Amino acid sequence: MADGTVTVPPFVTLLTAALTQQLPGAEVNTEHVRADRFRFIVVWDQFDAMDHPERQDLVWDIAGRELAPQDLRNVSMILTLGDEDLPQS
């Protein structure tokens, strides 16, 4: 493996798929934070109609259902952005 290459653990693929499937139309990106920990960034237009606590409850409910407890600990953050939160061009 080349230096600096990060192996993506299965929980990242699993949660990405679950978020994409359960939030239709959402764009899910991940960033490696350190060790086995990853940050998820979810952009979904329907977040625009939700306040931030509701958005966070929604994505963490999905994570809680889909991931084992030891994998949940490796989710650093799940950032939840609506279209209105993105920089306007």
Place this chain on the structure above:
Amino acid sequence: MSSGIFAKEPRLRPSAMATVAERRFADAEALSDTNENARANGVAYLVGFVVEILLKARLVDKFPQIARKQQHEVSETEREIWRLIWRQHDLEGMLERMNELDAALKRRGERDGKDYSAELKKVCATWTIQARYSPRTMLMTEAREWLERVRLLKELLK
């Protein structure tokens, strides 16, 4: 009039920081009590600030030698922690350096049937220092929700 609050504290003490966090939380409650949406951003900003102070207090407690150093005394390996304590407002970065906190929250959560670790990450994922400059206005109902979440979390972070 004293302007001492604007002077940089030469040394951060976790116990004093916990006291400051309680005062800022009381400020947030006072704003919440106005019931005015125009004060909601202030509530949300302050409760996030409470979490920041308490996370920094834990970092200072964990890395007292680094926290005491002046910038020019900090080694390359210490720089990241020193910046988290003295220069940055990176809640996620602070959490990342305290795996023992996450583990303790998990254990406590298992006992209470709640996921405190996730609750803390929810607040940390949302709050940023940029809230200071946001022209948008939050509703007080949302701000109160953050207030109540932090009311519980701050007790676990002390």
